[in-house]
Amino acid sequence: MLELLNEAYRIEYIRGGYLPKLSILDKLVIMLSYYCNYRIMENTTFDYAVSKSTICESVKWVEDILIKSKDFSLPKKRELINNIDIEVVLVDVTECEIGRPKKQ
Known part of the structure; x- marks a missing residue:
């Protein structure tokens, strides 16, 4: 993953320009922790001292x-649809009346 990101970064910034605040490794770690731990972006901004938009x-x-x-x-979606090994799960979500004491 890091090699792909390094190559993309090199191509994107070959002519120079504004350098990003985060390193490529930081960006990768942020993305992986965001998806792995479902971490809130505000917490990540505190750790890396950057804005939420940067994250x-x-x-x-x-x-x-x-x-x-x-x-x-x-x-692709077609490949998923053509997959014959589909498992169907049914869940009963009917409403049940709750027995509460009546107010007096």
Whole structure:
């Protein structure tokens, strides 16, 4: 993953420009912790001392790079639909009346 991100960073910033506040490794760690632990972005902003928008942009950038690569892409919808091994689970969610004491 880190190699893909390094290559994308090199291509994106080949002509120079404004350097990001977070390193590539930091961006990867933030994205992985965001999805693994469902961590709130405000907590992450406190740890890295950057704004919430910077964290959001970092997660989005890493997602886009990994989605574009063939190694980390998800299967297409047709492939999932054509999968015959589908397991169906039924859950009873009917409402039940709660017996509460009447007010006097």
